[in-house]
Amino acid sequence: MTAVTQKQGQSATLASRRYKKKSGFVESWNRLKTNPGAMFGLIVLIIMVLLMIYSFLFITKDDVMAINSGNRFKPPSAQHPFGTDSMGRDLFKRTIYGTRYSLTVGFFSVAFGFIVGVFFGTIAGYFGGWVEEIIMRVSDVMASIPGMLLGMVIVAVLGPSFLNLLIAIGISNISGFVRMARASVLSVKGSEFVEAARAIGMSEIRIAFSQVLPNSISPLIVTATARIATSVLAAAGLSFIGFGVPVPLPEWGALISDGRNYLSLAPHLTLFPGIFIMLVTFACSLLGDGLRDALDPKLKQ
């Protein structure tokens, strides 16, 4: 190339800049906006995230751990919106503080399962043969153990801590993503654009991840959202039976477990964390349903 053409190339505006680009993301968002359920879910989740940020900034560990025996079992009041628990700790602060556990478990355990599961699922679906056979059988074995039991075993081996809880739930998320990714990839890999990529000399692994996977990702995103709800529940469940976040820390499941002993005396101890769990799972499910509709290109118009 001569210097002249290069100069021309740089001074002229790029043709792609001169014409508007309709992004798929914007179109999906426009469709999602019209779905009231999904918007409700999204707003609830945003509020939860804001609460979590608030708790990081303004609620210290001492606030939620300090015992105040003169203040036990206070019903909800202006000073203690959710009342106080058996040790006189403010339940509102404890519940808000707990968002960090549930939301991080929900998000990171699904992200972990998603990345690992989609990676192996894509390979299984695209390459087939003995690779697929091995991956799918291993995933079958993992799926055949109930998630709760698997979580208990992992936590029992590694010891109860927040990180181990996250790993346990993350691992139980993998096999679902493997199957979903495989099925989704299978339905795309026969397309002619895959052959076209092969005809320009692309390697198979590159085709699998740069051509096929982006076209099979929508159902996986939908599943991921729904999975967040189940993971939050699983974390709460494991904490409830004492296999999750160690006891004095205010994880929602642990809060319910703690309140269970005083159900008739102080029902608000189980009620408020319960409502939070319900809100988060409900919001995730609604958002997942909305995403399914918004990401489906067949519903365009």
Place this chain on the structure above:
Amino acid sequence: MGDTILEVRNLKKYFKSPRGMVHAVDGVQFSIERGQTLGVVGESGCGKSTLGRCILRLIEPTEGEVIFEGRDICKLNKRELKELRKDMQIIFQDPFSSLNPRKTVLEIISEPIIFNKLMKGASKAEIENRVLELMDTVGIAERLINSYPHELDGGRRQRIGIARALAMNPKFIVCDEPVSALDVSIQAQILNLLKKLQKEMGLTYMFITHDLAVVHYFSNDIIVMYLGQIVEKAPSEILFNNPLHPYTKALLSAILVPKVGGNKDSIQLRGEVTSPIDPPDECRFAKRCDYRCEACEAGNPPLLEVEPNHFVACHCIKPGENLLKEREGYVSAG
């Protein structure tokens, strides 16, 4: 003449199936001269698309040689094959599934250029100019550069598919039924475009189709395939004026004639296509042939040159004699 760009020798592709081996392509042999077009016709399932993909090694042939410019592409390793892909491209049948729905026109056309580093060191603007040039060549308006495939109609999509193939500066293009999914009016546009490109860029085409009218217009030589084998091979004019194989005759008589009552005496083929799974050693067309005799079951007929450049695989047609003519109900021409 004499400048052969592609030669296919005894090419076979068998697929495993639960009931046995599917003989999709079974001993096909032909060659194409540079700058010419070879038409491949045959009914659905006769192995013509498989043949096209084997030649590009998009699927691995079971047996045989594909010699492109003096090199057997079946023996190339990955690196050499990637080099060779620049010279051989393919245009697909279905413009709706041949373009990645998540990529814009710019991304689709520039992908081969960027991926193969065809314009090493070129700036983004230079690559875009090349894309615009290609878009202009195939007749897509510049303003569509950021469109997604689903926003375009079939004809435009097919033009993008052609531009993508041209981006590699190929010498040889396999056109796998490039117009069969399009409206008739658009078919003509695309065919004219392909012809224009061939003239300007000296391209060689292998044109796979089931539409005989198209192939007549387009091809220098024609191959007629039936169940994975060539039954007749001749220059276009000879094939259309003097079809010899009973299957070719039936195919040609099925071309619609725009005249009232024009198609009344078309030859009707009866029966079903013989299964391609482990076919017996006999003429594969015998079960549907009006002129079959005992000889037809005595083995697969070889492809013989019965007159200059005209090859036929039929037990009853030999150089200088055509036994079919003595049979009852013989139709002399298509």
